Amino acid sequence: MTVQTMNVNAVVDQAKFKPFHMKLVFWCLFIVLFDGYDLAINGVVLPLLMKEWGMSAVQAGMLASTALAGMMFGAMSFGMLADKIGRKKVILICVSLFSLFTFLGGFASNPTEFGMLRFVAGLGIGGVLPNLVALTSEYAPQRLRSTLVTxxxxxxAMGGIMAALCGSWFTADYGWQIMFYIAVIPLLFVPLFWKFLPESLIYLVKVNKQDQARYFLQKVEPAxxxxxxxxxxxxxxDQASTASVKALFSEKRTAGTLLFxxxxxxxxLMLYALGSWLPKLMMAAGYSLGSSLMFLLALNIGAVIGTISGGVLADRFDFKPVLISMLTVGILSLVGLGFNSPQPVIYLLVSLAGASSIGCSILLYSYVAQYYPVAVRSTGIGWASAVGRTGAIVGPIVIGLLLGMELPHKWNFIAVAIPGIIGAIAIFFIQVKKKEAEPAADRKALNSVLTAD
Structure with a gap:
């Protein structure tokens, strides 16, 4: 009796959109919502912390970067760990870390305590992102992959909107601490995440947990x-690849890895410079704190629109022209913010800057997820994200230095736009190999299995 084999990659690629996919996106989106919230609260609380603890802009920038430093180490370590022990376990560990230690940040009484708690929270924030991207990408049908991931x-970005709204509603009455207390909510949902999030299908096949893999594959494609x-x-x-950093530089992937x-x-760098300092930048331009928080809201509303529309465009066209176009819009918007304009125009420019900076950064995750084989996807995303986190660490510090120099405010925005130019050039030179031959063979093998008696 011959044993029937079925290629899970081919089944997932050709699957139709099912309730299973909707539930997966919902739960991952819920986690990312609070992940984004945890990061966006920096922009809300920094002006308040500077006043309460008597910090300079440079010191506040250093403090904002503690969580980002944790994110760098979290992205590196948890991305590789997930390729070894499974994505679901790592996601739950990371959610527990960032939710608990962000909550504890509300009890900090000085910058040192605050920085240490934010660093540990950053480990979870940085570690969960690559795994959520990899898990969603792994289960998404090929024709909808970018759309579902983005x-x-x-x-x-919705988390950023939530942070801006909570900041404008609650901080005046309850202080900056309330922003951190709200972050405990995901910790209460960990049992539900355990119940409803699927384990990585690729991981289950690699460790030969065939029964569990069959169960989830049936959910993906009942037919x-x-x-x-x-x-x-x-x-x-995917079978041959190993979850190691060396694999990121094998099979002619060195140039692509470095460009990513x-x-x-x-x-x-551009994203976190804006996210951490936009309210303070707008205050330097003459706006009140309340108005500046509304600019943070506009930034993230633009980001939601840019993220979703960018994913749809990337599925219809290609990542490269979409990303370069988004960065071009962002660069022009940031330069425009340096000049005096009517307030509605400023809101529009801030929204466009959010759509491009945050939307582009998120779309990059989807781009790199499709660049690497599934078996090293979390490692590839994790290391790209970790290297990116060094830019995220530098961004708030650089803007803090610029604010300390009290230059004309237009130079602050031009400084944020320069990394966008360099990023667009790097994306232009990325070459992604088209994987046509193997999927064709997979489709042939899949069809033979599905039509077998």
Whole structure:
């Protein structure tokens, strides 16, 4: 009796959109919402912390970078760990870390305590992002992959909106601490995440947990007719790849890996410089704190629109022209913010800057997820994100230095736009190999299995 085999990559690629996909995107989006919230509270509380603890702009910038430093180490370590022990376990560990230690940040009484708690929270924030991207990308049908990943990731910008609204509603009455107390909510949902989030299908096949893999594959595509005797296999590139940093530089991926790292560095520098300092930058331009928080809201509303529309455009066209176009719009918007304009125009420019900076950074995650084989996807995303985090660390510090120099405010925005130019150049030179031959073979093998008696 011959054993039937089924290529799980081919089944997932050709699957139709099902309730399973919707639930997966929903739960991942919920986690990303609070992940984005945890990061966006920096922009809300920094002006308040500077006043309460008597910090300079440079010191506040250093303090904002503590969570970003934690994110760098979290992205590196948890991305690789997930390729070894499974994405679901790592996601739950990271959610617990960032939710608990952000909550504890509300009890900090001085900058040192605050910085230490934010660093540990950053480990979870940085570690969860690559794994949510990889898990969503892994289960998404090929024709909707970018759309689903960016829709899930739009929760990141929604978290920024939530932070801006909570900051304008609550901080005047309850102090900056309330922003951190709210962050405990995801910790209460960990049992539900455990119940409803699926484990990585690729991981289950690699560790030969065939029964669990068959269960999830049946959820993805009920028409696949998976039986108890069906042996699930991976595409040859995913089966052969190992979850190591060395794999990121093998099979002619060195140039692409380095260019992705440069693009991530520049885009995240631009993103976190804006996210951490936009209210303070607008205050330097003459606006009140309340008005400045509304600019933070506009930034993240633009980010939601840019993220989702960017994913749809990337599925219809290609990542490269979409990303370069978004960065071009962002660069022009940031330069425009340096000049005096009517307030509605300023809101529009801030929204466009958010759509491009945050939207582009999120779309990069989806781009790099499709660049690497599934088996090293979390490692690839994790290291690209980790290198990018060095840019995220530098961004708030650089803007803090510029604010300390009290230059004309237009130079602050021009400084934020320069990394966008470098990022666009890096993206232009990225070459992604088209994977046509293997999927064709996979489709042929899949069809033979589905039509077998």
């Amino acid at each position: 829709t899930m990731f739009s929760g990141y 696949s007719q998976v039986s108890a005797d069906t042996q699930l296999v991976l595409s040859s590139t 790292w440069l693009a991530f560095f520049m885009c995240l």
